[in-house]
Amino acid sequence: METVTIENRSDFAQWAIERAGAIIADQGSNLALAARDGEDGKIAESANALGQAIVDALLDVFDALVPEE
Numbered sequence: 001m002e003t004v005t006i007e008n009r010s011d012f013a014q015w016a017i018e019r020a021g022a023i024i025a026d027q028g029s030n031l032a033l034a035a036r037d038g039e040d041g042k043i044a045e046s047a048n049a050l051g052q053a054i055v056d057a058l059l060d061v062f063d064a065l066v067p068e069e
Contacts, residue, residue: 015061019057020057023050023053023054023057026053027046027049027050027053028050030046030049030050031043031046031047031049031050033046034046
């Protein structure tokens with residue numbers, strides 16, 4: 001993952017849009033395929049992976065905002 005410098009709200013909004021698009025492209029297609037198959041286990045697994053990817057992205061941003069001790 002590349003490093004991005006966020007200096008203002010607009011930079012953050014742009015980063016968030018790009019990151020969300022990447023997450024959906026990566027994980028969303030798996031969820032759509034699982035839904036098409038109709039297997040509850042695969043749907044749940046794919047939905048959990050999508051949710052985890054979103055959480056990981058948010059934590060990455062938070063970790064970058066909080067200074068290390």
